[in-house]
Amino acid sequence: xxxxxxxxxxxxxxxxxxxxxxxxxxxxxxxxxxxxxxxxxxxxxxxxxxxxxxxxxxxxxxxxxxxxxxxxxxxxxxxxxxx
Amino acid sequence: xxxxxxxxxxxxxxxxxxxxxxxxxxxxxxxxxxxxxxxxxxxxxxxxxxxxxxxxxxxxxxxxxxxxxxxxxxxxxxxxxxxxxxxxxxxxxxxxxxxxxxxxxxxxxxxxxxxxxxxxxxxxxxxxxxxxxxxxxxxxxxxxxxxxxxxxxxxxxxxxxxxxxxxxxxxxxxxxxxxxxxxxxxxxxxxxxxxxxxxxxxxxxxxxxxxxxxxxxxxxxxxxxxxxxxxxxxxxxxxxxxxxxxxxxxxxxxxxxxxxxxxxxxxxxxxxxxxxxxxxxxxxxxxxxxxxxxxxxxxxxxxxxxxxxxx
Numbered sequence: 001x002x003x004x005x006x007x008x009x010x011x012x013x014x015x016x017x018x019x020x021x022x023x024x025x026x027x028x029x030x031x032x033x034x035x036x037x038x039x040x041x042x043x044x045x046x047x048x049x050x051x052x053x054x055x056x057x058x059x060x061x062x063x064x065x066x067x068x069x070x071x072x073x074x075x076x077x078x079x080x081x082x083x
Numbered sequence: 084x085x086x087x088x089x090x091x092x093x094x095x096x097x098x099x100x101x102x103x104x105x106x107x108x109x110x111x112x113x114x115x116x117x118x119x120x121x122x123x124x125x126x127x128x129x130x131x132x133x134x135x136x137x138x139x140x141x142x143x144x145x146x147x148x149x150x151x152x153x154x155x156x157x158x159x160x161x162x163x164x165x166x167x168x169x170x171x172x173x174x175x176x177x178x179x180x181x182x183x184x185x186x187x188x189x190x191x192x193x194x195x196x197x198x199x200x201x202x203x204x205x206x207x208x209x210x211x212x213x214x215x216x217x218x219x220x221x222x223x224x225x226x227x228x229x230x231x232x233x234x235x236x237x238x239x240x241x242x243x244x245x246x247x248x249x250x251x252x253x254x255x256x257x258x259x260x261x262x263x264x265x266x267x268x269x270x271x272x273x274x275x276x277x278x279x280x281x282x283x284x285x286x287x288x289x290x291x292x293x294x295x296x297x298x299x300x301x302x303x304x305x306x307x308x309x310x311x312x313x314x315x316x317x318x319x320x321x322x323x324x325x326x327x328x329x330x331x332x333x334x335x336x337x338x339x340x341x342x343x344x345x346x347x348x349x350x351x352x353x354x355x356x357x358x359x360x361x362x363x364x365x366x367x368x369x370x371x372x373x374x375x376x377x378x379x380x381x382x383x384x385x386x387x388x389x390x391x392x393x394x
Contacts, residue, residue, distance in 0.1 A: 018352060020359045022333040030355035035348065037355060039338050 012057035089133030107138035111258030118149035127183035214313025225320025259298035336367035
């Protein structure tokens with residue numbers, strides 16, 4: 001069985017995601033897909049904002065997202081793997 | 084403008100509480116119909132809601148509530164009281180002298196459990212200069228003590244317990260009701276504001292000793308005047324600490340609002356946008372204090388636009 005690390009690297013923002021960035025070290029994100037609200041680092045918010053700008057999905061590398069961060073955001077339901 | 088309860092007199096108030104239709108009172112945006120045959124509840128309602136407007140017979144009643152003695156032999160040797168909502172008893176009975184606190188807790192439950200036309204925070208809220216000061220905090224943080232001290236210091240009480248946010252415009256809807264203090268806070272406020280007239284002390288509740296005092300008449304009379312968010316402050320009482328206000332990242336303040344919201348989940352994405360608009364319009368701080376006069380002085384400076392935050 002493959003884990004997250006073996007999954008495709010292409011990701012998309014979860015549907016209905018909202019981000020509020022007040023230019024601080026942390027931001028808040030709402031995922032309509034999981035009906036959850038998260039406090040995320042500025043790095044994570046930047047990756048999510050970049051993903052939200054690419055509705056069809058993007059390669060994780062194009063989002064300048066370290067793999068660990070992508071994995072964490074996928075686990076939180078804020079990013080989704082796409083083929 | 085309808086008459087205030089105090090104009091009825093104690094006997095007529097008690098008669099209304101005993102009647103089948105109950106005593107109908109305006110409480111901010113709500114009308115409650117209250118029934119009780121308990122003299123201690125009659126006295127407390129007459130005193131602590133004296134300035135609240137009576138509702139007319141033709142007005143819609145949001146909550147039909149009551150406090151009564153449960154049936155059974157126990158009422159003869161260890162009487163209890165039970166809260167009723169629409170004829171049902173949603174909670175276990177409490178000791179017989181806790182009728183009025185139980186009524187207040189029950190009314191809070193009605194608001195935060197059913198009034199989803201508002202996003203509701205577990206937070207005290209006051210107003211000064213048209214801006215609302217929101218104090219979200221769990222019990223035991225010193226929120227109610229700070230709120231009580233501020234309302235005697237030039238701030239208007241909107242609520243000591245429940246912040247109602249209108250989804251349409253993000254304004255804060257006043258819901259001034261008797262202010263509840265617990266344990267040491269009662270003495271602290273007695274010393275700070277000797278003019279305050281507390282109702283009866285109720286001992287050995289689940290929260291310790293509880294006493295209420297009435298919302299200021301000016302707050303009750305201005306219950307239709309909403310305020311826009313201005314400050315979000317997370318208070319914490321710490322013994323022997325000087326008053327200290329520290330700026331708080333807006334995202335962290337946002338999460339505190341989420342944690343202290345009763346019905347954020349009901350609103351979904353709209354709730355996220357609404358709380359974000361509250362934060363957009365607010366300065367956000369953490370606040371530690373042990374001295375009420377110090378705290379009051381610092382909040383006066385804050386209201387005057389002074390930069391009183393420490394690093």
